Amino acid sequence: MDIEMGLDAHATIIFWSMILPLIGAVGVVALGRWPNLRDSWTIVVGISTFTCVTRLIEPVMAGARPSLALPGNMAGLGLALEVEPLGLLFGLVASGLWILTSLYGFGYMRGHEEVNQTRFFTCFALAISAALGIAFAGDLITLFLFYELLTFSTFPLVTHAGTEAAIRAGRLYLGILVSTSVLFLLLAILWTANLSDTLRFTPGGILDGKIAGASAGLLLLLFSYGVGKAALMPFHRWLPAAMVAPTPVSALLHAVAVVKAGVFTVLKISIYIFGIDFLAKDGLSDILMGIAAITILAASIRALSLDNLKARLAYSTISQLSYIVLGAALANSAAAMGAGLHILMHALGKITLFFVAGAVMVVAHKTEVSQLDGLGRRMPITFGAFCIASFSIIGLPPFGGAWSKWYLVTGAFDADQPWMVVVFMLSSLLSIAYLMPIVVRAFFRPLPEGVPDGINEAPLLILLPICATALGCFVIFFYADSVYRLLAPAMGLGG
Amino acid sequence: MSDLASHLPVLQVLIPLLAAPLCFLLRKEAIVLPFTIAVSFACFAISMNLLSQVLGGDILVYEFGGWSRPYGIEYRVDILNAFVLVVVSGIAAVVFAVGPGQARRVIPEGREYLFYSAALLCLTGLLGVTITGDVFNIFVFLEISSLSSYILIALGLNRRALMAAFSYLIMGTIGATFLLIGIGFMYQATGTLNMVDMAHRIQVLGPTKGVLVALAFVMVGISIKLAVFPLHHWLPNAYSYAPPLVSAFLASTATKVAYYLLIRFTFGLFGAALVFETVGIDRLLLPLSIIAMFVGSIAAIYQTEFKRLLAYSSIAQIGYMTLGLSFATQAGVSAGLIHVFNHALMKGALFLVAACVTWRMGGTNLDVMKGLGQRMPFTMAAMVVAGLALVGVPGTVGFVSKWALVSAALEVDALWIAFLIMASSILALVYVWKVVEIAYFQTPEVELERREPPLRLLIPTWILAGAAIYFGIFSSYAVDVAELAAQQVFMVGL
Amino acid sequence: MTSLANQILSHWNYLAVITLMMIGLYIAISRGNLVKKVMGMSVFQTSVILLYVSMAKVTGGTAPILIEGRDDIIYSNPLPHVLMLTAIVVGVATTALGLALIVRINEAYGTVEEDEIVAMDRAEDERDLRSEDAS
Numbered sequence A: 001m002d003i004e005m006g007l008d009a010h011a012t013i014i015f016w017s018m019i020l021p022l023i024g025a026v027g028v029v030a031l032g033r034w035p036n037l038r039d040s041w042t043i044v045v046g047i048s049t050f051t052c053v054t055r056l057i058e059p060v061m062a063g064a065r066p067s068l069a070l071p072g073n074m075a076g077l078g079l080a081l082e083v084e085p086l087g088l089l090f091g092l093v094a095s096g097l098w099i100l101t102s103l104y105g106f107g108y109m110r111g112h113e114e115v116n117q118t119r120f121f122t123c124f125a126l127a128i129s130a131a132l133g134i135a136f137a138g139d140l141i142t143l144f145l146f147y148e149l150l151t152f153s154t155f156p157l158v159t160h161a162g163t164e165a166a167i168r169a170g171r172l173y174l175g176i177l178v179s180t181s182v183l184f185l186l187l188a189i190l191w192t193a194n195l196s197d198t199l200r201f202t203p204g205g206i207l208d209g210k211i212a213g214a215s216a217g218l219l220l221l222l223f224s225y226g227v228g229k230a231a232l233m234p235f236h237r238w239l240p241a242a243m244v245a246p247t248p249v250s251a252l253l254h255a256v257a258v259v260k261a262g263v264f265t266v267l268k269i270s271i272y273i274f275g276i277d278f279l280a281k282d283g284l285s286d287i288l289m290g291i292a293a294i295t296i297l298a299a300s301i302r303a304l305s306l307d308n309l310k311a312r313l314a315y316s317t318i319s320q321l322s323y324i325v326l327g328a329a330l331a332n333s334a335a336a337m338g339a340g341l342h343i344l345m346h347a348l349g350k351i352t353l354f355f356v357a358g359a360v361m362v363v364a365h366k367t368e369v370s371q372l373d374g375l376g377r378r379m380p381i382t383f384g385a386f387c388i389a390s391f392s393i394i395g396l397p398p399f400g401g402a403w404s405k406w407y408l409v410t411g412a413f414d415a416d417q418p419w420m421v422v423v424f425m426l427s428s429l430l431s432i433a434y435l436m437p438i439v440v441r442a443f444f445r446p447l448p449e450g451v452p453d454g455i456n457e458a459p460l461l462i463l464l465p466i467c468a469t470a471l472g473c474f475v476i477f478f479y480a481d482s483v484y485r486l487l488a489p490a491m492g493l494g495g
Numbered sequence B: 001m002s003d004l005a006s007h008l009p010v011l012q013v014l015i016p017l018l019a020a021p022l023c024f025l026l027r028k029e030a031i032v033l034p035f036t037i038a039v040s041f042a043c044f045a046i047s048m049n050l051l052s053q054v055l056g057g058d059i060l061v062y063e064f065g066g067w068s069r070p071y072g073i074e075y076r077v078d079i080l081n082a083f084v085l086v087v088v089s090g091i092a093a094v095v096f097a098v099g100p101g102q103a104r105r106v107i108p109e110g111r112e113y114l115f116y117s118a119a120l121l122c123l124t125g126l127l128g129v130t131i132t133g134d135v136f137n138i139f140v141f142l143e144i145s146s147l148s149s150y151i152l153i154a155l156g157l158n159r160r161a162l163m164a165a166f167s168y169l170i171m172g173t174i175g176a177t178f179l180l181i182g183i184g185f186m187y188q189a190t191g192t193l194n195m196v197d198m199a200h201r202i203q204v205l206g207p208t209k210g211v212l213v214a215l216a217f218v219m220v221g222i223s224i225k226l227a228v229f230p231l232h233h234w235l236p237n238a239y240s241y242a243p244p245l246v247s248a249f250l251a252s253t254a255t256k257v258a259y260y261l262l263i264r265f266t267f268g269l270f271g272a273a274l275v276f277e278t279v280g281i282d283r284l285l286l287p288l289s290i291i292a293m294f295v296g297s298i299a300a301i302y303q304t305e306f307k308r309l310l311a312y313s314s315i316a317q318i319g320y321m322t323l324g325l326s327f328a329t330q331a332g333v334s335a336g337l338i339h340v341f342n343h344a345l346m347k348g349a350l351f352l353v354a355a356c357v358t359w360r361m362g363g364t365n366l367d368v369m370k371g372l373g374q375r376m377p378f379t380m381a382a383m384v385v386a387g388l389a390l391v392g393v394p395g396t397v398g399f400v401s402k403w404a405l406v407s408a409a410l411e412v413d414a415l416w417i418a419f420l421i422m423a424s425s426i427l428a429l430v431y432v433w434k435v436v437e438i439a440y441f442q443t444p445e446v447e448l449e450r451r452e453p454p455l456r457l458l459i460p461t462w463i464l465a466g467a468a469i470y471f472g473i474f475s476s477y478a479v480d481v482a483e484l485a486a487q488q489v490f491m492v493g494l
Numbered sequence C: 001m002t003s004l005a006n007q008i009l010s011h012w013n014y015l016a017v018i019t020l021m022m023i024g025l026y027i028a029i030s031r032g033n034l035v036k037k038v039m040g041m042s043v044f045q046t047s048v049i050l051l052y053v054s055m056a057k058v059t060g061g062t063a064p065i066l067i068e069g070r071d072d073i074i075y076s077n078p079l080p081h082v083l084m085l086t087a088i089v090v091g092v093a094t095t096a097l098g099l100a101l102i103v104r105i106n107e108a109y110g111t112v113e114e115d116e117i118v119a120m121d122r123a124e125d126e127r128d129l130r131s132e133d134a135s
Helices: A002-030 A035-054 A057-061 A085-112 A117-136 A140-158 A164-195 A213-226 A238-244 A247-274 A276-283 A286-305 A309-330 A333-364 A380-394 A401-414 A418-444 A460-487 B002-006 B008-026 B029-054 B079-096 B112-131 B135-154 B160-190 B195-205 B209-226 B234-241 B244-270 B272-279 B282-301 B306-326 B330-361 B377-391 B397-411 B415-441 B455-473 B476-491 C002-010 C012-030 C034-056 C078-109 C114-134
Strands: A067-074 A077-082 B060-063 B074-077
Touching (some): A002 A067, A002 A117, A067 B397, A085 A117, A085 A333, A117 A247, A140 A247, A164 B415, A238 A247, A247 A333, A309 A418, A333 A460, A380 A418, A401 A460, B002 B008, B008 B029, B029 B060, B029 B079, B074 B079, B079 B330, B079 B455, B160 B209, B160 C078, B160 C114, B195 B244, B244 B306, B282 B415, B306 B330, B306 B415, B377 B397, B397 B476
Antiparallel strands (some): A067 A077, B060 B074
């Protein structure tokens, strides 16, 4: 009885963590006329949401799987939420970074004097709710529902500027994400429904023994390409296009929530629909592995040649996302663990980098890498944070990225895929090559003449989140163990 | 009371039939409007009651004048036609509730009573076609609904509405006459007009020449009414020049009733074995459905008028329905029926949005819709919701349809058809998004203040748009009924 | 040869039906004059009436008026005749509505020739396009 009571309490927590951002969105609309009140409200809601999600850590680590059946059913299948370790981690990342991004967003949007801020923060809250829905989805249908909701709720954010370029980018964004999800993902889900009597995420997978050979490979590819948000090449173009959005959107959504929702979905499908063991059989995931490897390298090389800072970061994101896909495709516990950890580590690093890009845009109105000469001297804290985050992305200790890369490489060895080890190494080198020059330029090149004295550190609202996430990159290195313990049961690594 | 309850099947048709001339006599708008609303809601209540009576598997038979089969005419209600009755009368109740009053320009001024009596007659015809168990009765009611729909279309403000109505009249009459010829041959072959009796005798007869000729004529006749590709040419003009309220009503009911007839004749009267195995109609219907899905959607993309765009989209959506039927499986028919219900909701909502836009801007050219997202936010939000439903976004009714249809395709191992269904829904995204972009991102040529249409127009719009979401999330009501209906069609036949 | 001739002669009413049907359908589809279209449609509908009446004929049958005490009389089938009464009503209504529409079309366009109406509509579209370009 006790356990049941406990689970009901957890269901309530799930309910509130999903519903709070929605209430937040309504509140934002209602308070639209009073910007200060509206923004404080967003923060309050953000903190409450995050608190709700953190309260799920304890039961999940204790082995419980809190669940909540949503009212309604689509196509005769009920909607269900179930919190498992991987989803919880993603939920924590999304809701936690939402608070920081909101703070940053206030500074940025006001500094940039953006219009329609109410619509902006409303859609933002809706997007977070959808991201949490993806994180906690208990079956494929529920996941698909929130996946599409996330796409449509972020569309107004991408086209926020309303310019011709923004509309074109929005078209590409929607076109690729919806086409892939409908053409491939939905088809794959329906196919799965045809094969198996359940669509629930089940430890060990549900497909083993029901499909084999080339069809299984095709299904895996349909799933992987269907999740367009994972930005596997050649369906990656939407991500650089989405960079026309205001920087807080690029930071939270296109470095964390949306793209991580994509790779999270791939990872979750690999673990809970196919099952790691099934994927490892007969080289089922070899093709996916190859595609991920090519994406990692090609995106890194593309990033090298881009001068626009946000575009360069976008391609870096594409490359880093494929780390996670590759981790799933390597199909063993260590690689899956690496992939899971990378969701968190890359999120912390990449959001910092975007925050910095936005700060530079607000303060110095610079968008290109070649314009950054000497700016590090004027904005030492900002660029210091950039440097830390870059180290983490590259995978240097003592920063968080080192751990995820460690497990990924271990996983590649375990899977007897030396070439994949080479890919990881090469891509690390490439990431040094596209990130470090920015730091070097900012700190060691002389400031060009004619830069006004007014350019200094960014406003506090912007600076604070930057420092927090950069610090996070560092601190998490020492606390990676607890994240490992959280994820271990999901990856079949024991308690 | 119980006496009255036993007469419900006939009241379903009788009430609107008597109400129509009354409307014409009453004339005064203040009386006609509440009267029509009351009548349409009564019809809706009756159809709901009928559905609840037959849902258990019983079949209601109402014999006229106590003459039993095969001598008399009977009305026959099973799950399939009760379901269609609910859709038709429900849409009628919502659409008719939009009064002319302030909603100027939606129905021509001074002709409101004509609109209402024609609309009620049209409703009578549609309900009659659906409920009757007599083949010749189908023809008569079909002509009642068609003749009144020509009148309704001709009420359009643009003079082109007249030509649209005229072309529809010619095409529609040819279609109905084909049906009549088919019915004649069926009668000649079987010597009965009662549907149950006829189905039984056709089964005994087998594919004789007379039956095959009858099948050919009936199929072509229904296909014209249903606007199956390539017999769809009357539809775009008719829907785009008719008054928007008329388009809303016809688009969500008339083609649905024709689809019902298609199911009734193929699975009920002629029998699936004859239609699909002996004649192999699916070999024709399946490719035509798929072509309709693509041609309709692609044509919709290039339209510059909102209602015309919706009309072409209807052709594509009818393709989905006939595709479901052409699988000749229970899942396929059930998917088609689910889409009948869902499409009625979303197309109804979209045409009502067109009515809102017409009220505000005097037309529905895409040019005048520029920037309406800011100027009519609630109307345009309904448009986005219903449009997304058309695309099949999860959480809307469109997703439920798509799921059912693709499942049915996968059930017969047609992965490529499943893929094509998905691909055509991407095309739907293109034409829906084209309108969304115009409404939200383009600046209007003339500055307009923010103003919504009157609530009488906005509330019905949102009822349908809201239903498109509600039944997308709580889909089991419609899905269960459609599945039961399909099951009955397959297990019991007629 | 004689059997074929027999066939034709014994089914001459059906041949007439088919001929009328084709003539009607052809006129309804191919004529540009709207009044002719309606007339063609009418011919088409009338041919169906003949079809039904033909099938009701029983060889040697007489009008189906029941005569008490006689059971050796062959009657024609009354049902198709009755059905055709309804069909005639429907046909009249359709023709009337078609003609009424033509009157309205004539008022609106000043012509009842389809080509001219289509040309007028097209000219109107082009004018709209031009004025749009100009603005």
